[in-house]
Amino acid sequence: MVELAGIKLNNPVLVASGTFGYGKEYADFFDLNKLGGIITKSVTLMAKEGNPPPRIVETPSGMINSIGLQNEGLEAFLKTALPFLAKLEIPAIVNIAGDTVDEYAELAKQLSKEKTVKGIEVNISCPNVKKGGMAFGIDPATTKEVIGAVRKATTLPVIAKLSPNVTDITLTAKAAESSGANAISLINTVVAMAIDIETRRSRIGRKTGGLSGPAIRPIAVRMVHEASRAVKIPIIGIGGIVTGSDAIEFFLAGASAVEVGTANFVDTAAPLRILAEINAYLAKHEISDYDELIGAFKE
Amino acid sequence: MATQEQCQVLDQTQVGPRYFKLTLKSLYISTNAEPGQFVNVRVDSGTEPLLRRPISLHKINREDQTFELLYEVLGQGTELLSKVIIGSKLDVLGPLGSGFKFDPEKKIAILVGGGMGVAPLLPLAQQLKTLGGRAVYALAGARDKSCLLCETDFAELANEKVVATDDGSHGRRGYVSDLLLDLLNNTVEARHYPQTTIYACGPKGMLKAVAEIALQRQIDCQVSLEEKMACGVGACLGCAVMTTGGYKTVCKDGPVFNAREISW
Numbered sequence: 001m002v003e004l005a006g007i008k009l010n011n012p013v014l015v016a017s018g019t020f021g022y023g024k025e026y027a028d029f030f031d032l033n034k035l036g037g038i039i040t041k042s043v044t045l046m047a048k049e050g051n052p053p054p055r056i057v058e059t060p061s062g063m064i065n066s067i068g069l070q071n072e073g074l075e076a077f078l079k080t081a082l083p084f085l086a087k088l089e090i091p092a093i094v095n096i097a098g099d100t101v102d103e104y105a106e107l108a109k110q111l112s113k114e115k116t117v118k119g120i121e122v123n124i125s126c127p128n129v130k131k132g133g134m135a136f137g138i139d140p141a142t143t144k145e146v147i148g149a150v151r152k153a154t155t156l157p158v159i160a161k162l163s164p165n166v167t168d169i170t171l172t173a174k175a176a177e178s179s180g181a182n183a184i185s186l187i188n189t190v191v192a193m194a195i196d197i198e199t200r201r202s203r204i205g206r207k208t209g210g211l212s213g214p215a216i217r218p219i220a221v222r223m224v225h226e227a228s229r230a231v232k233i234p235i236i237g238i239g240g241i242v243t244g245s246d247a248i249e250f251f252l253a254g255a256s257a258v259e260v261g262t263a264n265f266v267d268t269a270a271p272l273r274i275l276a277e278i279n280a281y282l283a284k285h286e287i288s289d290y291d292e293l294i295g296a297f298k299e
Numbered sequence: 300m301a302t303q304e305q306c307q308v309l310d311q312t313q314v315g316p317r318y319f320k321l322t323l324k325s326l327y328i329s330t331n332a333e334p335g336q337f338v339n340v341r342v343d344s345g346t347e348p349l350l351r352r353p354i355s356l357h358k359i360n361r362e363d364q365t366f367e368l369l370y371e372v373l374g375q376g377t378e379l380l381s382k383v384i385i386g387s388k389l390d391v392l393g394p395l396g397s398g399f400k401f402d403p404e405k406k407i408a409i410l411v412g413g414g415m416g417v418a419p420l421l422p423l424a425q426q427l428k429t430l431g432g433r434a435v436y437a438l439a440g441a442r443d444k445s446c447l448l449c450e451t452d453f454a455e456l457a458n459e460k461v462v463a464t465d466d467g468s469h470g471r472r473g474y475v476s477d478l479l480l481d482l483l484n485n486t487v488e489a490r491h492y493p494q495t496t497i498y499a500c501g502p503k504g505m506l507k508a509v510a511e512i513a514l515q516r517q518i519d520c521q522v523s524l525e526e527k528m529a530c531g532v533g534a535c536l537g538c539a540v541m542t543t544g545g546y547k548t549v550c551k552d553g554p555v556f557n558a559r560e561i562s563w
């Protein structure tokens with residue numbers, strides 16, 4: 001049993017927002033109750049249509065996506081997705097996104113009424129929407145505004161999901177901590193672009209998108225390390241985690257838990273395999289608990 | 300329901316300049332797959348390329364618990380796939396998506412395949428034959444003679460088979476949509492249009508032309524679409540296609556759609 005920002009988890013391996021739908025999509029492949037927890041696709045107050053295709057392009061050891069937070073909105077989420085999550089024994093953490101500070105607060109308020117929701121991850125780092133999203137998360141002042149408003153609207157654990165598209169991650173990390181976040185998760189995707197040299201056009205419909213996968217892992221490890229030195233609240237490491245070794249790298253850098261994202265597309269069993277590989281590493285090194293690894297990086 | 304399985308490679312044969320046929324063993328996939336569905340294949344165990352490659356089910360052999368893929372080598376992923384050796388294992392996710400639909404009222408089926416698009420039409424032809432009671436016309440088009448696939452297979456399964464090549468090196472010269480127009484003008488009578496379904500798979504331009512022909516005549520038309528994919532299971536929303544009901548996923552809502560639904 002692991003406790004993260006007041007949320008009880010079976011283990012420290014969760015699945016990242018937007019890469020696991022609302023859970024149901026992967027129920028065919030393994031027992032979801034073996035996960036540490038599920039972080040849902042971002043939910044917005046009103047339905048969002050999403051961005052024009054092509055929405056994804058593969059790049060070296062990674063992919064760029066521009067989904068544009070497509071989802072059916074809070075009401076539909078409560079009706080269709082939440083009942084499925086309610087049947088699981090693992091915590092459901094709902095990821096929220098808004099165009100305005102008020103929208104974030106309203107989402108947090110509404111979701112707090114639901115027993116099934118065990119925590120809220122605040123996406124202030126989506127690079128694929130015109131308004132809101134990353135615009136909030138690259139500035140410490142707006143980070144404070146959003147996280148502060150969410151904090152006021154809910155008693156649930158609040159996880160601030162930070163953007164890597166900043167020069168100094170410690171500033172937004174501290175802003176999230178000081179405005180009441182119980183944990184921070186990082187990183188969201190890295191703004192990126194790929195050009196088709198025959199058509200001279202972007203290979204993504206909306207020109208730029210967010211890079212994910214193993215290609216961004218070293219950036220993520222560095223940022224987790226920097227953030228962990230700047231704040232006291234726990235950090236959830238995200239970015240290109242494909243194996244147990246990758247997850248351990250994040251623990252050593254200072255993460256208390258990890259989220260598996262793009263790897264789910266490649267191997268539906270990725271989170272469970274990663275967990276088994278973490279345990280094998282612990283056994284091999286005769287470490288009794290993974291928390292001995294957290295921040296154990298030697299300077 | 301789908302599974303992720305290490306499937307044994309039973310056969311890999313080159314069937315054209317850049318075309319290969321791969322036979323894989325899987326009780327689950329062969330038992331559960333429907334024509335028009337696909338599998339998402341991991342072509343490399345590392346991260347280069349990272350994503351799986353979607354390939355249509357080309358033959359579904361329930362008796363011997365195997366299925367076949369017919370594919371064209373286009374880039375790194377399919378190149379790696381073509382190097383997979385007999386006896387090894389391949390990581391396959393499937394069967395995925397929503398396949399072709401059958402309406403017992405429709406007594407005429409016209410299959411229209413362009414290039415690689417013939418791949419999913421073969422199990423469809425097989426199914427239509429098994430269901431029986433239908434006239435099945437198979438129309439196939441390709442760039443040239445060497446690119447024309449499955450001609451003899453279709454000849455066996457369909458009541459009538461016509462082929463065209465862009466350069467006239469085999470069959471008629473022209474596009475497969477010309478063959479369709481011909482068939483509708485000369486063979487299938489207009490009074491039979493309400494009992495007809497057109498099933499089409501191929502390049503987007505061809506599908507658009509076929510959809511137009513069908514919609515003008517109010518003929519039921521199902522098209523199998525392609526889009527870049529990541530998860531293949533409806534989780535990432537990366538494979539969106541615009542429809543009259545908003546964006547839908549090609550991997551889960553499709554790949555087969557009613558032509559009327561698509562915002563061409």
Ligand SMILES: Cc1cc2nc3c(=O)[nH]c(=O)nc-3n(C[C@H](O)[C@H](O)[C@H](O)COP(=O)(O)OP(=O)(O)OC[C@H]3O[C@@H](n4cnc5c(N)ncnc54)[C@H](O)[C@@H]3O)c2cc1C
Pocket residue numbers: 337348352353354355356369370371372373374375376377378415418419524525526527528554
């Ligand atoms: C549902 C579905 C079913 C499919 N079924 C089949 C099948 O049965 N047989 C088969 O051969 N292919 C099929 N495809 C297409 C196949 O997935 C791609 O050809 C393959 O992913 C290319 O991978 P690659 O790494 O070899 O090429 P990449 O490196 O990804 O691309 C190489 C080059 O080919 C071009 N290209 C990539 N994909 C396509 C495409 N779909 N059409 C035209 N050009 C393309 C790229 O733009 C690039 O120039 C299907 C696709 C979908 C979505």
Ligand SMILES: Cc1cc2nc3c(=O)[nH]c(=O)nc-3n(C[C@H](O)[C@H](O)[C@H](O)COP(=O)(O)O)c2cc1C
Pocket residue numbers: 016017018019041042065067069095123126161187188189211212213214216238239240241259260261262263535537
């Ligand atoms: C297709 C796709 C969709 C995503 N959608 C969301 C989202 O809706 N909300 C969010 O906070 N992050 C989203 N992300 C970001 C991931 O949760 C994660 O932070 C990022 O992909 C880095 O992790 P990875 O390299 O393991 O994928 C998405 C990522 C991908 C690839």
Ligand code: FES
Pocket residue numbers: 527528529530531532533534535536537538539548549550551
């Ligand atoms: S490929 Fe992920 S939703 Fe279709």
